[in-house]
Amino acid sequence: MAAAGAGAAGTAAAQEQQPVWPSGVTSGNLGSYRDARGESEVTVQVGAGDSGLAFDPTMLWVDTGTTITFEWTGNGGDHNVQTVEGGGPASLDSGDPVGEEGYTYEYEVTEEDAGITHYHCVPHTAVGMHGGLAVGGDIETESTGGGNTGWPENIAHVGVPLHAHWVGIAAILGIALTFVFTFYLLKYGESAHTGHGGAQ
Structure with missing residues (x-):
């Protein structure tokens, strides 16, 4: 029953x-x-x-x-x-x-x-x-299983803790910025913060 x-x-x-x-x-x-x-x-x-x-x-x-x-x-x-x-x-x-x-x-x-x-x-x-x-x-x-929507009550319990996701995102952004900076340096031969030198 x-x-x-x-x-x-x-x-x-x-x-x-x-x-x-x-x-x-x-x-x-x-x-x-x-x-x-x-x-x-x-x-x-x-x-x-x-x-x-x-x-x-x-x-x-x-x-x-x-x-x-x-x-x-x-x-x-x-x-x-x-x-x-x-x-x-x-x-x-x-x-x-x-x-x-x-x-x-x-x-x-x-x-x-x-x-x-x-x-x-x-x-x-x-x-x-x-x-x-x-x-x-x-x-x-x-x-x-009709009462289960498929989402856990606390999403932080999925896989790794939620704060680790932010660490991963920050790492990916850091790598992407490194590639952009390296491309700029190789193309122009100097850092974006380096001046063009004084008068000769």
């Missing part, structure tokens, strides 16, 4: 709990995730991504009572939204495939939909147009 995936406090703080999605959902196109619990209305794009063959968000977690609006982008051909056979409790079915931009299909989430549902676009199921819908709080979850 949700608490089972939590490790030490420091690790848990840097991680995100996501539902355990069916493999057909996670191997689908795009792969975006949104935790929309607490929101009364959510929109899912149908025909998202560069090829127009994805749902966005691909994986969605909502509460009962949420209204989900599936909105067609007009990209990727004709699409529909339908629960995979045996794919879960929610009975998603937008009907025949449609390609019209702005077309919408609304689904009101009820208590009967609690759990995880795997749905797809029937014409494009073979090319990975799949989605997942998690409903309610009684959902099996797992820890992901």
Whole structure:
């Protein structure tokens, strides 16, 4: 359950709990995730991504009572939204495939939909147009790295200490200035600070 995936406090703080999605959902196109619990209305794009063959968000977690609006982008051909056979409790079915931009299909989430549902676009199921819908709080979850932005809390802990970076920059500038001075000296034969001598 949700608490089972939590490790030490420091690790848990840097991680995100996501539902355990069916493999057909996670191997689908795009792969975006949104935790929309607490929101009364959510929109899912149908025909998202560069090829127009994805749902966005691909994986969605909502509460009962949420209204989900599936909105067609007009990209990727004709699409529909339908629960995979045996794919879960929610009975998603937008009907025949449609390609019209702005077309919408609304689904009101009820208590009967609690759990995880795997749905797809029937014409494009073979090319990975799949989605997942998690409903309610009684959902099996797992820890992901979603809470980690990739940047450490203290950038000075990356590689060498931060002050050493400044030492390196100063050394590079010093070398560059030495090259410039040497070039000037070789070209003109004297230092920039040397006068042209007195009267002869």
